[in-house]
Amino acid sequence: MQSKSTRDLILDCAQGLAQSLGFNAFSYADIATELGIRKASIHYYFASKHDLEAELLERYRVGFIAELNSIEANVVGSSNRLKHYTQLYLNTLKNNRICLCGMMASDVGALPEELTPSLKSFFKEHVEWLEKIMNAGKVDGELSFAGSAQSQANVFLAALQGGLLIANAMGDEAVFSKLSQSIVAQLK
């Protein structure tokens, strides 16, 4: 397997920093140090930090859609699919990171305006995907809940994003595990 391009290494590194520190709390110098390159080399690939942020967001959003498709392709049952969805969040928490888009949402007031459409799309896509799963589960009787699938999807997403935030702050992975078990269990 071919080793990663400098460009991808920069993106991976920047994403990690953004998810653990926030968008305004890491610098080109941090990336350069971690990768053992110079700041100017980063500017060669990403002229401005806005460019880097934009690509980071878009890559994350598209990558997540691929994960959602993968769950639908490989996991059977609405409840199992929801569990796998929560697992994606748990994996980021294990690296002491929160969702990149949760982080961007918290920084939205200090974010370049060009990024907000993509950020909104992220949340919209996730709610729609969750809504689809919820509806299917309700139809085949595997899931049961009051209210609309849409409102359930919104609550589900919000609880996971908030849970990730809080569990990370508490430094307690179990907080998130228990929470995600609870919200899935309540839908049965």
Add this chain to the structure above:
Amino acid sequence: MQSKSTRDLILDCAQGLAQSLGFNAFSYADIATELGIRKASIHYYFASKHDLEAELLERYRVGFIAELNSIEANVVGSSNRLKHYTQLYLNTLKNNRICLCGMMASDVGALPEELTPSLKSFFKEHVEWLEKIMNAGKVDGELSFAGSAQSQANVFLAALQGGLLIANAMGDEAVFSKLSQSIVAQLK
């Protein structure tokens, strides 16, 4: 009524900036400009930014406890108390702000370590308060839910924090209103 001290004006201004931009995205210069004073005057009250942040967090945490006590003193019924709790969040959203501690939680990786105990306390206190309300509601039959009051309290808090984050990013207050109605309704 006596007008506010410079110190309080600084705290109010800094809190607003912190809640809308994040802790690492506002400066002494921003505060100075907004208040029409000089940066050095802020340093007179808060020698370092860490000092300012620490006091901001503690003031917010203690102030919120007062709000919780006020709800218990003035609002009758578990369901109504929970609704009032969600209303506190909605009020911050109306100013395009999120919870100060939600913001700090997102920035926890870039936060001075001395602040994390107080931040953890905030979430712990809120879960405990919510748990108390949930339990009382279950006992008197006003609320009904599966699982423990503690896990319900955790889900409730996470959903509100996450909902606040997402609604603010979406620029759509209704997202939060609907969400908070859903989670309260599900407990009946």
Add this chain to the structure above:
DNA sequence: GTCTATACAGCGATAGAC
């Protein structure tokens, strides 16, 4: 208690050699 002035480090960004 508030100001002017300034120090110093770090930031994003660019020019140009190799």
Add this chain to the structure above:
DNA sequence: GTCTATCGCTGTATAGAC
């Protein structure tokens, strides 16, 4: 494509006049 060198700006923080 990566480097060295450097610019201009902004950040936090301090010294000292008033």
